[in-house]
Amino acid sequence: MCLGKRILVILAIGIVLVVFGILSLQLLHREVEKSAHAVAPAFESLANSVHAATLLSKLIKNVVPQRQDTESTQIDVRLTSQGKSIKVGERLKVRVEIWNVGSKSVFIERAIYSECSSSPLSFHLDLGPPMKPQARRECAADIGYSTEESFATRLVNCWTSLPPRHFYGEVVTLDPGFFPELNTPGRWRLRGTYRSAGDLLSPLCFYPGAIPDIKEQIKGLPYEAWKGEVVTNTFWIEVVRGTSAGAKKSD
Numbered sequence: 001m002c003l004g005k006r007i008l009v010i011l012a013i014g015i016v017l018v019v020f021g022i023l024s025l026q027l028l029h030r031e032v033e034k035s036a037h038a039v040a041p042a043f044e045s046l047a048n049s050v051h052a053a054t055l056l057s058k059l060i061k062n063v064v065p066q067r068q069d070t071e072s073t074q075i076d077v078r079l080t081s082q083g084k085s086i087k088v089g090e091r092l093k094v095r096v097e098i099w100n101v102g103s104k105s106v107f108i109e110r111a112i113y114s115e116c117s118s119s120p121l122s123f124h125l126d127l128g129p130p131m132k133p134q135a136r137r138e139c140a141a142d143i144g145y146s147t148e149e150s151f152a153t154r155l156v157n158c159w160t161s162l163p164p165r166h167f168y169g170e171v172v173t174l175d176p177g178f179f180p181e182l183n184t185p186g187r188w189r190l191r192g193t194y195r196s197a198g199d200l201l202s203p204l205c206f207y208p209g210a211i212p213d214i215k216e217q218i219k220g221l222p223y224e225a226w227k228g229e230v231v232t233n234t235f236w237i238e239v240v241r242g243t244s245a246g247a248k249k250s251d
Helices: 002-063 150-159 212-221
Strands: 075-081 085-087 092-099 106-109 121-124 159-162 167-174 186-196 228-231 237-241
Touching: 075 186, 075 228, 075 237, 092 186, 150 159, 159 167
Parallel strands: 085 237
Antiparallel strands: 075 092, 092 167, 106 159, 121 186, 186 228, 186 237
């Protein structure tokens, strides 16, 4: 009889423990459900924030000119101006600096910008007020060398060497005849694109006097011509009626 009672007591205790375990699991399940409902809005808010940040990043990339991250990043082109505004119809002077931010010397074209011939740097004025259609001035330049001119003469006249951590530059002038935006009062964004094919045979000044061994002479040069395309920084220019105060630099 004593053994039977002990067995019954053990079974009773086991049943109680099983029931207690089931109730505990049910309670835990309810708490988990409550926590999930409480955390869900936070996760949803976080997801919305990430989505918004992604859209904002894409918008910025579309609106703001970005420097191209390619092999051409050896060159960095920087634009600056002398003040905050110019008068309607005035010429805009822009300081251009072409920096070698790489670790080796390169050749770059000596001509930086020309309104009448092909040149590495081109300018763009945009994001200003609506303006009336205006004709842009056109012109052409005739550049060439005779067969008597040596390769060395053509090289130093068309190209210049640019060591690391040095810059080559000049102050260029944008004429309202080629940029009618400068005839329109308002705030304009100026930016540029600098590109080079990296071919020492390509500039117009090498035509038409052919040199038989020019390719061999190019191979003997200590470094190569830079090849690539980069977008410059931007700045805003206020075109006003009346007294001028220069152009405002940004980035």
